[in-house]
Amino acid sequence: MAIDLHKYANPKRFLAITGAIYPWSVGVTVILxxxxxxxxxxxAPPDYQQGDTVRIMYVHVPAAWMGLSIYTMMAISSAIxxxxxHPVADLTAKAAAPIGACFTFLALVTGSLWGQPMWGxxxxxxxxxxxxxxxxxxxxxxxxxxxxxxxxxxAAKATSILALVGVINIPIxxxxxxxxxxxxxxxxxxxxxxxxxxSSILIPLLVMGLAYMSFFVMVLIIRVKAEILQxxxxxxxxxxxxxx
Amino acid sequence: xxRKRRRLYFVLAGMAILGVAxxxxxxxxxxxxVFFRSPSDLAEKPIPVGRNFRLGxxxxxxxxxxxxxxxxxxxxxLVETVPVTFxxxxxxxxxxxxxxxxxxxxxxKGVFIASNVLAKHDxxxxxxxxxxxxxxxxxxxPEAKN
Numbered sequence: 342m343a344i345d346l347h348k349y350a351n352p353k354r355f356l357a358i359t360g361a362i363y364p365w366s367v368g369v370t371v372i373l374x375x376x377x378x379x380x381x382x383x384x385a386p387p388d389y390q391q392g393d394t395v396r397i398m399y400v401h402v403p404a405a406w407m408g409l410s411i412y413t414m415m416a417i418s419s420a421i422x423x424x425x426x427h428p429v430a431d432l433t434a435k436a437a438a439p440i441g442a443c444f445t446f447l448a449l450v451t452g453s454l455w456g457q458p459m460w461g462x463x464x465x466x467x468x469x470x471x472x473x474x475x476x477x478x479x480x481x482x483x484x485x486x487x488x489x490x491x492x493x494x495x496a497a498k499a500t501s502i503l504a505l506v507g508v509i510n511i512p513i514x515x516x517x518x519x520x521x522x523x524x525x526x527x528x529x530x531x532x533x534x535x536x537x538x539x540s541s542i543l544i545p546l547l548v549m550g551l552a553y554m555s556f557f558v559m560v561l562i563i564r565v566k567a568e569i570l571q572x573x574x575x576x577x578x579x580x581x582x583x584x585x
Numbered sequence: 586x587x588r589k590r591r592r593l594y595f596v597l598a599g600m601a602i603l604g605v606a607x608x609x610x611x612x613x614x615x616x617x618x619v620f621f622r623s624p625s626d627l628a629e630k631p632i633p634v635g636r637n638f639r640l641g642x643x644x645x646x647x648x649x650x651x652x653x654x655x656x657x658x659x660x661x662x663l664v665e666t667v668p669v670t671f672x673x674x675x676x677x678x679x680x681x682x683x684x685x686x687x688x689x690x691x692x693x694k695g696v697f698i699a700s701n702v703l704a705k706h707d708x709x710x711x712x713x714x715x716x717x718x719x720x721x722x723x724x725x726x727p728e729a730k731n
Contacts, residue, residue, distance in 0.1 A: 425589055461701075461702065466620075529708040
């Protein structure tokens, strides 16, 4: 019985901690998003080549960052869930997936809208764009796999394996622009030789990145809480059924 | 060995094998994963006349000639160059010194007949004033070979 108690204690502690963080995350998201959007749309200068079209970057690039990092986080959570059977880890990965899928979708759509005026095409099958589309399919497949099991324990195991197998795509996306020639330009921010973006364009971009991150934390807390409560409800129902 | 330990090793070993497998697959498909071929690639491995592929490089300075809607220019990677003709509308970013990717094929005179031209931009972003002052100071780095 000791193990059961341990399992119960963790979600409780998790709820207490995240409950305290949540109001802050809401405030930080609202402020950063307001400041970030204002800087991106009104303060930041146009680009020397792309003019005002470059402003799509402030929505596009942080969305792509989030798509990649949320998947990485899910893979780590899944590994923890798989190896140490930590129940909150499984639920966190599950709760994060739709958020990551939305960010990835946003990155793909804004990228496409950016590609048309700059490159002259909405879509090409180059290594960067294709691997990013595969990331969206991985998210969708992961979510579908969760739904296809009745047994939550089995679902957690199967989806964890999918998340871990799929994580191989993350370095491929990141380095696709270096390993192969692509239509998409190489990295501008996270490069060995430092950012290749002028500070007047970089700072609004980083503020938007932080805003997206804070938004993610906010939504993740809500979603994990809902998952934990749902699981409790299921356990309560089961024990009621047993009593009667 | 505890069960947790064993599961940890299983996951690590699985990930390592997966990584190696992915690396092998990607290296063996190297040729089909590239989006375009540079003029140097073509000098090394010529592509038969009439076969469609994508050619990528920089529009050589001073090479663009316009005759109505027919454009003639040379694509270079600063080592080799390829003459290109294109009939149609070019993207806004198309200019001399700019990266382009052209889809099309060679005719029997060794001229690349492009059916579509895409502009490629580099990873540098800056306000126009900064670009201007960099040019004035002689610090301007033209788009790197890519």
